[in-house]
Amino acid sequence: DINKANATELQTLNGVGAKKAQAIIEFRKTSCFKNVDALSGVKGISTKTIEKNRKNLKASKCKAKRK
Numbered sequence: 001d002i003n004k005a006n007a008t009e010l011q012t013l014n015g016v017g018a019k020k021a022q023a024i025i026e027f028r029k030t031s032c033f034k035n036v037d038a039l040s041g042v043k044g045i046s047t048k049t050i051e052k053n054r055k056n057l058k059a060s061k062c063k064a065k066r067k
Helices: 018-030 036-041 047-056
Strands: none
16 A cells, blocks of 8 residues: 555555655655656656556545644
8 A cells, every 4th residue: 555555565566765765755745646657746756657556556535644
């Protein structure tokens, strides 16, 4: 679940290393992923990376966080 996974779990994804995992976690501090495709809003995460991992990704329901 991309809204709950820790850095180690995120790094198991194809094309996601420590830097990208941290970028996902930073994104979650101010927002949440309403769906898997929203990952493309994270710097360094391309639609190609999303497609390579789609079968292993899910985004739980979340409420947008206030800044």
